[in-house]
Amino acid sequence: MSKLATKFSTWALVFFFTGLAYAGSDIPPVDDGPYISINKDKERLEAVWLCQSKKRRQQVKLQDLPRTFFYCDRTAAAEVENLAVxxxxxSYRGDFKVAAISDFHGQYDLVIKLLTNNKILDANGDWAFGNGHFVITGDVFDRGDKVTELLWFLYRLEKQAEDAGGKVHLLLGNHEVMVLNGDLRYLHPKYVEAGKLLDIPFEQLFAQDTVLGAWLRSKSVLVKINDMLFAHGGFHPELAKEARSLEDINRVFKQNLVKTELAQPREGWANELHGRKGPIWYRGYFKGNGEDQGASDKEIDLLLKHFAIRHLVVGHTSQKQVETRYQGRVIAIDSSIKKGKYGEVLLVDGEQKWRGTLAGERIPL
Structure with a gap:
């Protein structure tokens, strides 16, 4: 069987089984997009979107950027200034505030409320965090029905933060990597339908030649800020025992990001980094969730010493709120936003750390 046929069969099976899971449910007319691709001549952008399940298109010359793309009856959905990433x-060090959050999973409205009440955004949904650093430890994709809105929101917020002297760090989570690789098991039915209506495998809406696809491929799998190290799942103690550097972990992970774009199959350490012990899947800080039933205190100390940090900050494993493990050395920031009812953000100012609640209260961590 050819690679194209294999890919098509895999895509068809994903849609078939996802469809079975939602059999009998009524999917309302779909509003989604825009998805913006870069024309082969690299002189034009082509935007495609859905309004009430009807396909719309628009072409824009690169020389006409910046451009705000409107669609349906909504406000601006995408602001593209240029194609520069x-x-x-x-690694960052400095005297600035830090906020961190994880696992949005398509819950756009809840995320905006949480960030506004905690003064990361102003009343208009724009950057209000000054020179602060805002970290999202992955999993914007899947489960919820407003993933596209979140992606374009973060795309815009990143540029606003840069203009203000701050920084937005969107890290790769397992669901970003899954979607880029065509693993669509957790798509909301809206996006299953969008792929059908646009007549394209959903992951190809984030291909290398798209604005969002190129942007996502530029993202890191980790970031170190002052004495904190952030990742989606975490760092297996073997990384410290093998004296792996943060630079090597990020480089090898990124070089092996999308299987279909590799000249050779993943193998060796690259394959391990994308596996259950890698930074997007590891759950070993939460006993009962890890393959090895959790890292020991000694192993946590080894990781902290090796990476020259005081705290490991991770998402991926859901909690009721922002919590700590290992006497504060591990901070868990997946506050179950994916359920669409509640969420929290970690707030850091020097040595002080708080839970920022949905109502905007600050509770010492």
Whole structure:
């Protein structure tokens, strides 16, 4: 069987089984997009979107950027100034506030409320965090029905933060990597339908030649800020025992990001980094969730010493609120936003750390 046929069969099976899971449910008319691709001549952008399940298109010359793309009866959905991707290092040190959050899973309205009440956004939904650093430890995709809105929101917020002297760090989570690789098990039915209506495998809406696809491929899998190290799942103790550097972890992970774009199959350490012990899947800080039933205190101390940090900050494993493990050395920031009812944000100012609640209260961590 050819690679194209295999890919098509896999895509068809995903839609078939996802459809069975939602059999009998009525999917309302779909509003979604825009998805913006870069024309082969690299002189034009082509935007495609859905309004009430009807496909719409628009072409824009690159020389006409910046451009705000409107669609349906909504406000601005996408603001594209240029195709440049902002540089994002993996290590920062300075005197600034930090906020961190995880696992949005398509819950746009809840996220906006949480960030507004905690003064990361102003009343208009724009950046209000000054020179602060705002970290999202992955999983914007899947489960919820407003993933596209969240992606374009973060795309815009990143540029606003840069203009204000701050920084937005969107890290890759397992659901970003799953979607880029065509693993669509957790798509909301809206996006299953969108793929059908647009007549394209859903992951191809985030291909290398798309604005959002190129942007997502530029993202890191970790970031170190002052004495805190952030990742979606966490760092297996073997990384410290093997003296792996943060630079090597990020580089090898990124070089092996999308299987269909690799000249050779993932193998060796690259394959391990994308596996259950890698930074997007590891759950070993939460006993009962890890394959090895959790890291020991000694292993946590080894990780902290090796990476020269005081705290590991991770999402991926859901909690009721922002919580700590290992006497505060591990901070868990997946506050179950994916359920669409409640969420929290970690707030850091020097040595002080708080839980920022949905109502905007600050509770010492």
């Amino acid at each position: 902002l540089p994002d290092d993996i």
